[in-house]
Amino acid sequence: MEFLLLLVVLHFLPTIIALARGHHDGFAIFLTNLLLGWTVLGWVIALIWSVTAVRRRAAI
Secondary structure, eight states: OHHHHHHHHHHTHHHHHHHHHTOTTHHHHHHHHHHHTTSHHHHHHHHHHHTSOOOOOOOO
16 A cells, blocks of 8 residues: 555656646646656656746746
8 A cells, every 4th residue: 555655656756846846837747747647758758847947926
C-alpha cells in the first residue's frame, strides 16, 4: 500500500512542485501530468515546465 502511494506521489511530482511554487500554469501542468505523465516524455515535459520561471505580479 505504501509503495502504491509512493508511486502516485512520484507520478504527480511535477504537479506538486508547480502548486508549491505558485506556478501560473499550475492547472495546465496538472492536466499534462495527468494525461501524458504515463509516458516518460510527458512526465519530463511536465517536470521541466513546473520548475520554469513563475510570473510575478508587479507591485503597485
